[in-house]
Amino acid sequence: MRILTLIAGLFLTLPVFAMNLQVVTRKNLRFSNPNLQITARASETFEIDSSAPEYEALVKESALKVIALLPEQYQTGNLTINIESSGTFIDPTGFEENIPLSVLLSVEMPEVNQIRICNHELKTDLISTRSLVSHEVGHVIISRLWDASGKIEHGDWAWKKSIYEGVADYIAATATNQTSGGTNWWDRDVLRYKSFEEANKQTLLATVEAVKAAYAKDGLLKFRSYQNLISSLEAELSELPTPPADSNAIGSWLAGQLWLLNQEYGKDKVLSAVFKIALTGDKKSDPQAFVEEVRNLLTR
Numbered sequence: 001m002r003i004l005t006l007i008a009g010l011f012l013t014l015p016v017f018a019m020n021l022q023v024v025t026r027k028n029l030r031f032s033n034p035n036l037q038i039t040a041r042a043s044e045t046f047e048i049d050s051s052a053p054e055y056e057a058l059v060k061e062s063a064l065k066v067i068a069l070l071p072e073q074y075q076t077g078n079l080t081i082n083i084e085s086s087g088t089f090i091d092p093t094g095f096e097e098n099i100p101l102s103v104l105l106s107v108e109m110p111e112v113n114q115i116r117i118c119n120h121e122l123k124t125d126l127i128s129t130r131s132l133v134s135h136e137v138g139h140v141i142i143s144r145l146w147d148a149s150g151k152i153e154h155g156d157w158a159w160k161k162s163i164y165e166g167v168a169d170y171i172a173a174t175a176t177n178q179t180s181g182g183t184n185w186w187d188r189d190v191l192r193y194k195s196f197e198e199a200n201k202q203t204l205l206a207t208v209e210a211v212k213a214a215y216a217k218d219g220l221l222k223f224r225s226y227q228n229l230i231s232s233l234e235a236e237l238s239e240l241p242t243p244p245a246d247s248n249a250i251g252s253w254l255a256g257q258l259w260l261l262n263q264e265y266g267k268d269k270v271l272s273a274v275f276k277i278a279l280t281g282d283k284k285s286d287p288q289a290f291v292e293e294v295r296n297l298l299t300r
């Protein structure tokens with residue numbers, strides 16, 4: 001009886017707030033979409049693959065480490081991480097092709113509380129996997145703070161892409177205690193750009209060309225779906241009067257600035273400053289002003 005009471009007491013002391021996290025590996029995936037890269041799919045079917053429990057455990061452990069950075073009261077709701085390495089893509093003309101799913105197609109989908117980890121290039125690269133999962137879950141924890149602000153509709157973004165991407169890179173670096181996930185084309189290094197100007201010079205078109213070269217090398221460019229994706233991006237970007245900067249590069253610079261603040265003030269203080277800004281739900285569009293705002297909160 002006493003033991004039973006003790007156990008009951010133990011359950012009562014468990015935290016009330018907990019994110020309901022699920023990691024699912026998909027197989028025999030078929031999906032249709034107007035364009036390979038569009039996030040929300042027009043339709044999809046799949047089966048659950050239970051053959052990779054170790055990989056799922058690594059993904060789960062990486063995700064939990066990031067979730068743990070968030071104050072407990074914000075660790076709420078559901079999160080499903082879907083792992084996909086290949087699938088049959090059906091385009092609007094009805095053409096279908098079984099393709100490996102590139103890391104480029106990985107995405108966080110706040111509106112449905114899901115993350116898609118496409119891991120064709122990563123399979124055995126555990127360091128990159130950890131870094132990518134931490135980046136995507138980094139987006140999730142910021143989204144939960146925006147939700148809590150009451151000002152941002154669930155699934156909407158309060159920050160411009162460069163800030164949103166940079167903060168996720170910073171969270172990934174902080175959670176994994178590494179400035180870089182590796183030296184492959186998909187890995188980000190938060191200390192890569194020495195200045196904002198240097199990062200701002202990296203155009204999106206140059207990034208697309210780098211991905212194209214990597215795809216040519218590892219065979220992905222053999223697939224019509226990837227050829228179409230790259231050529232439509234090239235066409236779209238070269239039509240613009242001024243070539244847009246790659247917001248991921250600016251994001252890496254921002255992440256590096258926050259990482260350097262970690263060294264100066266300790267990660268707990270920097271994270272809590274970033275979280276404080278997210279909790280206001282205020283719109284942010286200037287990456288340099290964002291870094292200044294974090295710095296001001298730390299020196300106040």
Ligand SMILES: [Zn+2]
Pocket residue numbers: 135136139165168
């Ligand atoms: Zn991202």
